[in-house]
Amino acid sequence: MVNLKDVAKRAGVSVSTASYSINGSTLISDDTKKKVLDAAKEIGYRPNGMAKNLKKQKTNIIGLFLSGFSGPFFTEMMEGIQDVVMSKGYELVVCASADRHRLLVESYVDGAIILNYHMEDHLLESLANEKLPIIMLDRELKGPYIKNVLLPNKKGSAMMVNYLISKGHKRIGFIAGSIESYDGESRLEGFIKELNNHNISFLEQDLLRAEFTELSGHYQMSSYLEKMGNDLPTAMVCANDEMALGAIRAIQENGLNVPDDIAIVGFDDIYASQNNNPPLTTIKVPRKQWGTIAAQSLLQMLDNQFDFEPEQILVELISRTSG
Amino acid sequence: MVNLKDVAKRAGVSVSTASYSINGSTLISDDTKKKVLDAAKEIGYRPNGMAKNLKKQKTNIIGLFLSGFSGPFFTEMMEGIQDVVMSKGYELVVCASADRHRLLVESYVDGAIILNYHMEDHLLESLANEKLPIIMLDRELKGPYIKNVLLPNKKGSAMMVNYLISKGHKRIGFIAGSIESYDGESRLEGFIKELNNHNISFLEQDLLRAEFTELSGHYQMSSYLEKMGNDLPTAMVCANDEMALGAIRAIQENGLNVPDDIAIVGFDDIYASQNNNPPLTTIKVPRKQWGTIAAQSLLQMLDNQFDFEPEQILVELISRTSG
DNA sequence: TTTAATATTGAAAACGATTTCAAATAGAAT
DNA sequence: ATTCTATTTGAAATCGTTTTCAATATTAAA
Structure with missing residues (x-):
């Protein structure tokens, strides 16, 4: 696997210079920057997310944890979440699980949206206690890092x-x-x-x-x-x-x-x-809006704002002929 | 954040002993193992996936990369994939993106299933060249680490x-x-x-x-x-x-x-x-089976078997009254 | 020239795990 | 008591980044 060290060597600079260049720091002269970027492209460098996240203690990933993928109901909600999450420079991963999920528990995500009745309250509460912001979509849960975005x-x-x-x-x-x-x-x-x-x-x-x-x-x-x-x-x-x-x-x-x-x-x-x-x-039920509000609330917490109530979701009676 | 070192200290053992204990190695006596596990539980230890993956150079995550979440069509396929992936001890993450996706490019996944017309051939080919097994669901692509599971x-x-x-x-x-x-x-x-x-x-x-x-x-x-x-x-x-x-x-x-x-x-x-x-x-179209075959083929590659052709998918004409 | 200020760069320490290799301990056999 | 083996443990290297801090190179002013 080609790594930053290889790029640095190829460009004839130190690893730190290479890192700065690739991340577009202003510290580095345009000349060296170009040298590094060229070298990276030549040898096909791709950063290692694990190393980056480990060092930065941040993944920029939001997790949506479902109990399953079935049902036509959720795709619109997922779209709503995806839109917001992406626009803020985060990535979304959608996972299904029958109880705890590795990605949730092992620090893969910076925040979580939960719609999964399998997941136990106390797990979520303890995660929130360790400052993992959580949005609950399928029950009411209290906690400083928890917000509920529930349907009326x-x-x-x-x-x-x-x-x-x-x-x-x-x-x-x-x-x-x-x-x-x-x-x-x-x-x-x-x-x-x-x-x-x-x-x-x-x-x-x-x-x-x-x-x-x-x-x-x-x-x-x-x-x-x-x-x-x-x-x-x-x-x-x-x-x-x-x-x-x-x-x-x-x-x-x-x-x-x-x-x-x-x-x-x-x-x-x-x-x-x-x-x-x-x-x-x-x-x-405005499903996409549900997702949007959930994601917005989560990102607000990730922005260190905790003193707010998520926007209310409004439902509407559609009168057709069956009743 | 509480880490392995903290656990080790608490249990009065070295970090390596703690690691072995938690991973159930036979090297460690039952006594110490228990001591470590107790300590871990007491201080609420949760392993850090990033560190683990970095060291092991493996994530045990399969990525499904879609162009979007919309349409009722894909949920069944996702279920098929999920079933197989989970049964083999991997996790599935589902991501949507308008082109490359960080999780795909930055070594977050051990293998990928692609149903995303936004993603360019040459990106996928170069990933496959770096030994990332890939299943293509939405076009035909050749390469030693690529298999196509296409609808007839x-x-x-x-x-x-x-x-x-x-x-x-x-x-x-x-x-x-x-x-x-x-x-x-x-x-x-x-x-x-x-x-x-x-x-x-x-x-x-x-x-x-x-x-x-x-x-x-x-x-x-x-x-x-x-x-x-x-x-x-x-x-x-x-x-x-x-x-x-x-x-x-x-x-x-x-x-x-x-x-x-x-x-x-x-x-x-x-x-x-x-x-x-x-x-x-x-x-x-047998959608769930599509997912199942895709996942099976991917896991086969992850098991270092490359000399096989994915099972064929069969379609069926359903004659109703519209035509 | 010399000095001061600024612009660049590099060495090395993290991040939190796994794993190698060597050391220490315990138990058994002489 | 001494040696040998088997069991158990620990120190340290490693994975690939980011980032701090110090060092060097460059430029401008004196």
Whole structure:
């Protein structure tokens, strides 16, 4: 491997001069600088990031740590993060893991954005205690180096409940996702709470548990229909769009009509929702903005500003024909 | 920052003993090992990856370098890669960039999978020359440390052409994507070639250029319909499903029927295609398998095996109602 | 010329790990 | 007690940079 020493030797200067030249320091005369740069190009020099980071105690890398890559939901968010991170001279790496991740734990990153329910609170807290700035996207966590950028799930659910009640619905079911999901559970929580605000109590029997996928939504709704016979709610709120789409399919397969027999509404506004038949009424989440705000907040911390609250994310009810 | 020296001091041993203990060497007695591990836990030691990698000249990281995070297409492929990479004790980082990427160039990764038309051939070739194993997903590149894991685009197009001709179509148009895309262009190439094999010559006027998105497909098809009036092909092949979906929407908005007036077929078989109205006839690409084969091939090279050909990827024609 | 000021350069010490090689210790055999 | 072997440990070199500090070369002023 060709290193700085080789470049220096070739250019006939010392290692330090070579380093300065390559990093564009003003200390070095243009002549020597050129000599060094030429030498570097000639022998194909490429700096070693590990050595550089070790010395500088800084990587200029931001990590986005996910629990997995699946789902159409996250790519827009990743784009939002990438835009901001890149514009500030950092690099983004996206990693998935089933628990701790080497890149997070072993000082590969200057800051981290977490959307990974596998990762334990105390790991993240102790990292933050060692001054690693962290943005939490999937739960609330406190700490001097931690900021939360969370979706207004409860507010979204409340909006949806109000909307459905204003349309005359009195018995409303809910298709929840897996219980580990912060977003999913707070959507459920907000839903029940707003129902109660209207003096409607939620029937446990009308709570279905799926796993955020179209398939699981379809499956759970099918068994529910079979189990309940004609004893059905007039509307169901789903914790995300995918499950809503699956539920709609199940209902239609049973010869029932959406929204006439059962209204189905979702959460997220993924791309497929508008083209569905019928188009899905849902809560639109500004995914790219979510990423943008997360990245901005992180970079602000990396700039040694800690006394701020991340910008609020606003959701919007999109009324289509499914509910 | 607490480092190995601190651990050693705390445990009352030398740095080397501490290192051995933590890495589970058999050289160290169980007693001392335990002493060191306890000390490490007590003071919250976390190894420094940069130092480790610098010394070992190895990172155990595989990089996946994309041109961007957008599109529903890649997440499955990423899952395939992740599965294999993780099972072999490596980590995966996913990066997007508009040209070279620091993590690729500055020795952060032991191997790279490239799906990024921004990256220049000669950069990749010179990296490979320095013994960095590379898998190319988006073009053909030769070199001792380079393997190509490419989709059988031409074959897929040919299958589609044959299918359409067998259904009686004689004038078939094509909606291409941006000209930089290897997959897109080879799909077009295979399409034209197979037409010629049937002694049908392709009319330049029936070649539309969009940008792989639903929106661009919709737009290009709309202007095309307006421009051509009644002088239309009876079928159109699209270089991917998104554009096909957009095209269908445009056609329907013009009061025409798919497939009766114009048959539309796609390529990829994305999730939305089966639920479209009408469901889209397309070429199904095994995306996850694509990732799996890529990762396996890369790890094989990292295991110092170079004399092999990556497994072939097979595509399949899915006949639905759109064409 | 000599001196002072400034512009360039180089030697060497970090950064935090791994690993080689030699030394120390313990235990067993004589 | 002495020697030998096997086990366990430690000192120091190394990986490729950056950066401090001191030294040298250059220029301008006296």
